[in-house]
Amino acid sequence: MRALDWVVLLASLVSIIAYGLYRSRGSNTVDRYLLAGKTMPWYAMALSIMATQASAITFISTTGQSYVDGMRFVQAYFGLPIAMIVVCAVVVPAFYRARVYTAYEYLENRFDAKTRALASVIFLCQRGISAGLTIYAPAIVLSVILGWPERATTLLMGATVVSYTVIGGIKAVTWSDVQQMGVIFLGLLIALVTVIVLLPHSVSFGDAVFLAGAAGRLNAVTTNFDWNDRFNIWSGLIGSTFLFLSYFGCDQSQVQRYLTGRSIAESRLSLLFNAVAKIPMQFFVLFIGAMVFVFYVFVEPPVLFQHTELARISQSSEYTGVETRYHEAFERRREAALSLAQAHKAGDGAAHARGLADYRGAQQSLDAARASAARLVDKNHGEKGFSDTNYIFLSFVTRYLPVGIVGLVIAVIMAATMSASSGEINSLATVTVVDIYRRHFHRGASDHHYLTASRWATLFWGAYAVAFAGWGKKLGSLIVAVNVVGSLFYGSLLGCFVVAFAFKRVGGSAVFLGMLAGEAAIFWTFLRGNISYLWYNVIGCVVVVTVALTLTWLAPATFAKSGSPPAQ
Amino acid sequence: MPELPDVPDSPPPFLGSWRRVYVAVLIYLAGVILAAYFFTRAYR
Numbered sequence: 211m212r213a214l215d216w217v218v219l220l221a222s223l224v225s226i227i228a229y230g231l232y233r234s235r236g237s238n239t240v241d242r243y244l245l246a247g248k249t250m251p252w253y254a255m256a257l258s259i260m261a262t263q264a265s266a267i268t269f270i271s272t273t274g275q276s277y278v279d280g281m282r283f284v285q286a287y288f289g290l291p292i293a294m295i296v297v298c299a300v301v302v303p304a305f306y307r308a309r310v311y312t313a314y315e316y317l318e319n320r321f322d323a324k325t326r327a328l329a330s331v332i333f334l335c336q337r338g339i340s341a342g343l344t345i346y347a348p349a350i351v352l353s354v355i356l357g358w359p360e361r362a363t364t365l366l367m368g369a370t371v372v373s374y375t376v377i378g379g380i381k382a383v384t385w386s387d388v389q390q391m392g393v394i395f396l397g398l399l400i401a402l403v404t405v406i407v408l409l410p411h412s413v414s415f416g417d418a419v420f421l422a423g424a425a426g427r428l429n430a431v432t433t434n435f436d437w438n439d440r441f442n443i444w445s446g447l448i449g450s451t452f453l454f455l456s457y458f459g460c461d462q463s464q465v466q467r468y469l470t471g472r473s474i475a476e477s478r479l480s481l482l483f484n485a486v487a488k489i490p491m492q493f494f495v496l497f498i499g500a501m502v503f504v505f506y507v508f509v510e511p512p513v514l515f516q517h518t519e520l521a522r523i524s525q526s527s528e529y530t531g532v533e534t535r536y537h538e539a540f541e542r543r544r545e546a547a548l549s550l551a552q553a554h555k556a557g558d559g560a561a562h563a564r565g566l567a568d569y570r571g572a573q574q575s576l577d578a579a580r581a582s583a584a585r586l587v588d589k590n591h592g593e594k595g596f597s598d599t600n601y602i603f604l605s606f607v608t609r610y611l612p613v614g615i616v617g618l619v620i621a622v623i624m625a626a627t628m629s630a631s632s633g634e635i636n637s638l639a640t641v642t643v644v645d646i647y648r649r650h651f652h653r654g655a656s657d658h659h660y661l662t663a664s665r666w667a668t669l670f671w672g673a674y675a676v677a678f679a680g681w682g683k684k685l686g687s688l689i690v691a692v693n694v695v696g697s698l699f700y701g702s703l704l705g706c707f708v709v710a711f712a713f714k715r716v717g718g719s720a721v722f723l724g725m726l727a728g729e730a731a732i733f734w735t736f737l738r739g740n741i742s743y744l745w746y747n748v749i750g751c752v753v754v755v756t757v758a759l760t761l762t763w764l765a766p767a768t769f770a771k772s773g774s775p776p777a778q
Numbered sequence: 779m780p781e782l783p784d785v786p787d788s789p790p791p792f793l794g795s796w797r798r799v800y801v802a803v804l805i806y807l808a809g810v811i812l813a814a815y816f817f818t819r820a821y822r
Contacts, residue, residue, distance in 0.1 A: 241780050291807040295800045309782040423821025430814040474787040
């Protein structure tokens with residue numbers, strides 16, 4: 211990082227935070243602090259929803275995911291528009307009519323206090339873990355760029371996010387999200403243009419796309435059905451519909467964004483904007499990763515993108531052989547890529563087939579050499595599972611992007627982290643105060659008391675996220691890890707809300723036991739480890755609904771809903 | 779904590795009804811998946 215990069219980075223971050231705090235003036239009551247006094251326009255909510263979902267992980271890890279596995283991860287978003295329609299048609303009006311601060315408050319109106327408490331605790335467990343992962347991602351950025359320890363950078367990032375979230379509440383969060391999305395869009399566009407410009411002169415954009423496709427990096431849609439395959443069109447359309455239904459219908463970090471709206475129509479518009487914009491955005495981010503892959507077809511990449519680990523294993527005697535094999539495979543792949551591109555342009559079928567076989571063969575050798583290097587890291591640490599996926603894009607950015615642009619791309623990653631973390635911490639604090647503290651420990655206190663409690667809760671969850679962040683480095687690809695953690699809890703939450711909306715006869719005890727059974731089923735499936743995580747959401751939801759309906763049918767006197775809902 | 783205000787429902791600013799907006803989003807999704815499928819086939 212040079213001086214201009216620092217200027218761009220600091221100017222971007224300071225202006226985002228200052229703007230958010232400026233727009234949050236007057237957040238001096240609980241309803242303004244937690245729900246912005248229901249004054250937000252649809253475009254601010256839309257960008258805030260998008261920003262909360264698009265953490266630094268999206269840019270660091272998704273590009274790396276595309277580099278190693280191609281673009282098929284985009285299928286994990288195919289269920290999003292379907293889920294958004296259901297949320298807009300059913301969930302949004304129900305929450306507005308119930309006039310609730312949180313999604314789980316609705317569950318007490320519909321079922322009982324214990325169901326609300328269980329749903330709140332499940333949310334706090336799941337979102338608390340995710341908040342730690344979210345805040346860990348930029349620590350990777352700063353440790354790569356500055357060589358600072360990850361612990362120190364996590365603390366720095368956490369302190370920044372917590373300070374403006376504690377002061378400004380959801381208005382500061384939402385308006386800084388709007389700014390952050392602007393920086394993110396600009397940074398991504400410039401990153402793509404730059405990587406294309408950096409390709410060798412003899413390689414056109416068309417050649418680059420062709421070579422990415424030939425290496426299997428443009429596999430946006432895969433139609434084979436396989437339970438073990440994490441990303442295909444079926445797990446995308448069915449599994450991710452359930453995941454996003456849970457995320458946007460039952461996860462307070464998202465529900466709280468659209469409950470700040472001036473009207474139901476504005477909330478719906480904000481969600482539908484995401485339904486339309488999210489898949490192209492993910493496609494775009496993945497495409498950047500595919501183009502980075504092509505760039506490294508012509509410029510030799512490091513054997514491992516995590517330089518500290520590479521430096522450690524390069525001392526070992528076994529590494530020399532790995533490096534030699536890697537270098538030879540790279541040269542073979544480069545030659546094969548040039549021949550293949552030539553054959554493709556000339557329309558020479560035989561040369562094309564030969565070139566394709568050589569290109570893919572060299573790619574396999576390169577992957578094998580990288581895997582050997584990763585095993586050396588595992589051996590050093592005495593544990594399996596080293597992955598440098600999260601470092602690929604950063605390594606590219608810091609080495610090859612021009613001065614100024616590096617600062618902007620780093621600002622994108624930091625901005626994304628701040629937006630996602632602040633949204634998560636804000637929602638965790640809201641559930642802690644509204645669903646746990648006010649409901650079970652301190653009812654009927656003054657508005658000022660709950661406002662102060664919300665600020666303390668925000669501070670607590672910020673500290674928790676920082677403390678939990680160290681776990682992130684053990685989890686490989688962070689974008690997958692975040693979704694896996696979410697899927698461990700979302701299915702049973704979704705099942706609970708499905709019963710709430712669709713089966714009016716079912717009472718609180720039935721759905722409470724259903725949720726416990728749903729969580730047990732999900733963890734059993736997870737521990738067996740042979741089904742893609744997207745299916746956990748389906749399994750959890752189906753088990754909750756089935757158990758709740760069966761109990762109500764078998765013992766209606768005990769489990770069917772009777773009487774009027776309890777007062778809040 | 780103050781009670782939250784009652785918020786009104788209203789039709790969308792385009793296409794006349796929410797049902798039509800939802801159908802338009804589904805058609806869009808089908809288009810996006812088809813485009814991604816043909817993109818994959820073209821560069822396989």
